[in-house]
Amino acid sequence: xxxxxxxxxxxxxxxxxxxxxxxxxxxxxxxxxxxxxxxxxxxxxxxxxxxxxxxxxxxxxxxxxxxxxxxxxxxxxxxxxxxxxxxxxxxxxxxxxxxxxxxxxxxxxxxxxxxxxxxxxxxxxxxxxx
Numbered sequence: 498x499x500x501x502x503x504x505x506x507x508x509x510x511x512x513x514x515x516x517x518x519x520x521x522x523x524x525x526x527x528x529x530x531x532x533x534x535x536x537x538x539x540x541x542x543x544x545x546x547x548x549x550x551x552x553x554x555x556x557x558x559x560x561x562x563x564x565x566x567x568x569x570x571x572x573x574x575x576x577x578x579x580x581x582x583x584x585x586x587x588x589x590x591x592x593x594x595x596x597x598x599x600x601x602x603x604x605x606x607x608x609x610x611x612x613x614x615x616x617x618x619x620x621x622x623x624x625x626x627x
Contacts, residue, residue, distance in 0.1 A: 521606040529556045532627040541619045
């Protein structure tokens with residue numbers, strides 16, 4: 498009877514553990530290219546307050562990203578292209594007008610159609626591939 502209980506517990510742990518430690522797709526220049534719509538942001542992973550977003554980040558093969566359709570005063574504008582880099586599963590996006598300065602984002606999860614990034618101070622960015 499004890500062997501059955503131990504076997505059941507071990508099997509359960511393996512099934513649950515496999516899902517917990519499943520790895521997402523690593524962040525590379527090839528799989529980030531294209532248009533990603535920023536659906537929402539929130540202050541932290543545990544925060545329930547969601548801030549809807551309307552902008553689209555377009556990653557180009559030449560190492561630049563353009564943020565488009567940014568709402569401002571009832572209208573929309575596009576940011577000029579800035580450089581981006583990917584190092585150790587972190588996305589570094591140049592800050593417009595600040596030479597040598599970058600916003601840094603850590604990869605939380607990524608698959609073919611979804612990407613979740615964490616900003617330097619903990620804000621969460623939820624993207625969907627367009």
